Amino acid sequence: MTEHIVLQNVYKTFSKKNHSETVALEDVSLSIKRGEFISLLGPSGCGKSTLLNIIAGLEKETSGQVLINGSPITGPGNDRIVVFQESGLFPWMTVLENVMYGLLIKKVPKEEAKMRAMNWIQKVHLGKFADRSPHELSGGMKQRVAIARALVMDPEILLMDEPFAALDEQTRMVLHQELETLWRETGKTVIFVTHNIREAVVLSDRIVLMKTRPGGIKNIFSVQAARPRNSSDSILNYLETRILSELEQEMEKVLKEELGSDYALKKDRLHIDPHNNLGSDI
Amino acid sequence: MILIIIWEAISKLQLFPAFMWPPLLFPNEPGGVTVFKTFISGIASGQLLEATGASLLRLIIGFIIAVVIGLLLGLLIYKYKVVDDTLGFFVTSLQAIPNIVWLPLAILWFGLGVGSVLFIVILGAAISVTITSSAAFKGVNPLLIRVAQTMGSSGWHLFRTVIFKASIPQLIAGLRIAWALAWRAVLAGELLGGGGGGLGTLLDLGRSIQAMDLIFSIMIIIGIIGSLIDNIVFVRLEKFVFRKWGISST
Numbered sequence: 415m416t417e418h419i420v421l422q423n424v425y426k427t428f429s430k431k432n433h434s435e436t437v438a439l440e441d442v443s444l445s446i447k448r449g450e451f452i453s454l455l456g457p458s459g460c461g462k463s464t465l466l467n468i469i470a471g472l473e474k475e476t477s478g479q480v481l482i483n484g485s486p487i488t489g490p491g492n493d494r495i496v497v498f499q500e501s502g503l504f505p506w507m508t509v510l511e512n513v514m515y516g517l518l519i520k521k522v523p524k525e526e527a528k529m530r531a532m533n534w535i536q537k538v539h540l541g542k543f544a545d546r547s548p549h550e551l552s553g554g555m556k557q558r559v560a561i562a563r564a565l566v567m568d569p570e571i572l573l574m575d576e577p578f579a580a581l582d583e584q585t586r587m588v589l590h591q592e593l594e595t596l597w598r599e600t601g602k603t604v605i606f607v608t609h610n611i612r613e614a615v616v617l618s619d620r621i622v623l624m625k626t627r628p629g630g631i632k633n634i635f636s637v638q639a640a641r642p643r644n645s646s647d648s649i650l651n652y653l654e655t656r657i658l659s660e661l662e663q664e665m666e667k668v669l670k671e672e673l674g675s676d677y678a679l680k681k682d683r684l685h686i687d688p689h690n691n692l693g694s695d696i
Numbered sequence: 697m698i699l700i701i702i703w704e705a706i707s708k709l710q711l712f713p714a715f716m717w718p719p720l721l722f723p724n725e726p727g728g729v730t731v732f733k734t735f736i737s738g739i740a741s742g743q744l745l746e747a748t749g750a751s752l753l754r755l756i757i758g759f760i761i762a763v764v765i766g767l768l769l770g771l772l773i774y775k776y777k778v779v780d781d782t783l784g785f786f787v788t789s790l791q792a793i794p795n796i797v798w799l800p801l802a803i804l805w806f807g808l809g810v811g812s813v814l815f816i817v818i819l820g821a822a823i824s825v826t827i828t829s830s831a832a833f834k835g836v837n838p839l840l841i842r843v844a845q846t847m848g849s850s851g852w853h854l855f856r857t858v859i860f861k862a863s864i865p866q867l868i869a870g871l872r873i874a875w876a877l878a879w880r881a882v883l884a885g886e887l888l889g890g891g892g893g894g895l896g897t898l899l900d901l902g903r904s905i906q907a908m909d910l911i912f913s914i915m916i917i918i919g920i921i922g923s924l925i926d927n928i929v930f931v932r933l934e935k936f937v938f939r940k941w942g943i944s945s946t
Contacts, residue, residue, distance in 0.1 A: 470846055471846075472842055472845065472846070490845040490846045490848070490850075491846075491848065492846070492847055492848040494846065495846050495847065496842070496843070496846045498839060498842070498843065500839055502837075502839040502840055502842070502843040504840060504843075504858065504861065504862070505862075505940075505941045505942045505943075506861050506862075506864070506940055506941055515844075515847060515857075516847035516848065519847055519848045519849055519853070520848065547940065547942055548942065549941075549942025550942075563847075567847065573846075
């Protein structure tokens with residue numbers, strides 16, 4: 415397996431109105447192999463979506479470099495397709511037209527585009543709904559269409575920005591299995607942004623745990639469990655607990671900043687209260 | 697129905713002379729005028745129809761030109777910040793001026809004729825279309841734009857296939873308002889003397905010969921045309937688009 419995506423010392427800062435700067439990403443370096451399924455996991459505000467958007471070419475890094483197949487990215491391109499949290503289907507088009515949209519941009523002849531689109535619509539089990547409008551579909555079905563629309567383009571890289579976050583638990587579990595199957599069939603490189611530990615553990619080869627303020631990489635975990643994944647696998651459960659304990663530190667950091675320094679996430683810890691400092695000032 | 701009975705009653709009571717309050721259906725003296733009779737004979741002689749045709753033609757020409765100009769300006773305002781800061785602001789302040797106010801200026805520039813009427817029609821409707829279209833383009837869900845961009849769409853293709861399509865529901869609402877403005881402008885322009893042969897001109901004629909029956913006939917036509925276009929064209933168009941776009945209409 416070769417290096418597919420390489421991030422070198424990527425920084426991203428946003429300037430605020432009062433001329434101060436927020437560091438969204440600090441010194442992110444990461445290399446992703448071809449065909450790897452990698453998750454970016456972290457609490458909100460850790461810059462995971464920003465990182466995804468930079469790889470997608472929708473945002474520009476402040477400094478550093480992002481290389482794909484050894485060459486820097488210049489903007490959005492159809493070798494990298496993004497599936498967003500909301501499906502973002504075009505409401506004036508039918509399911510079929512939505513899936514065909516990208517192919518027609520690629521100047522694929524209409525008949526062939528239609529065939530390839532139908533093929534993918536059937537792969538996500540929506541063959542019966544090809545002529546429906548997006549507003550007639552449920553949330554899970556919309557995400558299926560969004561996945562079909564992305565994969566029909568045959569991108570090298572599939573970028574997923576919390577694609578299942580708005581779905582109910584049952585639908586999400588089904589889509590996890592289907593996504594894993596599709597990924598194994600197609601061998602795409604997948605970058606999957608999520609705040610759901612379970613989801614990351616079940617799907618990924620590697621999990622990049624991100625930290626907040628400033629955003630960046632905290633730790634990287636490899637998931638060495640057999641595929642197809644079985645959600646009761648003890649390796650997965652163990653990993654989930656480990657990641658959760660690391661994530662808790664991050665959560666506490668965020669909560670302390672938001673709610674005050676005397677906040678403690680765990681109630682059984684030594685409580686440090688600045689107003690009642692246990693008599694050390696006597 | 698009740699209104700018609702009350703109307704007839706007031707006319708029959710002779711509270712006002714017949715030229716000010718003509719009966720609708722039944723003449724007050726044998727062979728006298730009624731609105732209904734004038735309406736029918738006006739249509740039969742072609743006088744009313746001709747005038748209606750002339751006014752409608754002006755409306756349609758003016759409206760189409762206004763929509764084209766309005767969409768172009770809306771696009772420019774959406775696309776370029778400079779245009780938004782300059783022209784956008786200017787257009788919004790122009791909107792505060794009722795378009796009939798431009799008529800004296802139009803008469804000076806284009807003379808007393810069809811040109812002046814078209815000018816105020818286009819001006820009023822174009823301003824309205826510009827404002828609604830630029831707002832509609834700016835209000836397109838950024839998610840849809842991002843999706844299209846990652847698929848490789850950009851520039852004119854992005855505008856044509858996504859931004860324009862996504863703003864169609866708002867654009868239609870804008871066109872409906874612009875159309876009503878244009879219809880008013882046509883009649884006001886004709887009434888105040890720009891361009892002969894239209895319904896407005898006929899109204900002015902009715903006033904000068906004190907033919908209230910004629911004036912009422914014309915008002916009926918204006919009302920009918922107004923509600924026909926609104927109901928048949930715009931309400932249907934809106935319903936169709938709302939259904940297709942999946943917006944639940946209330």
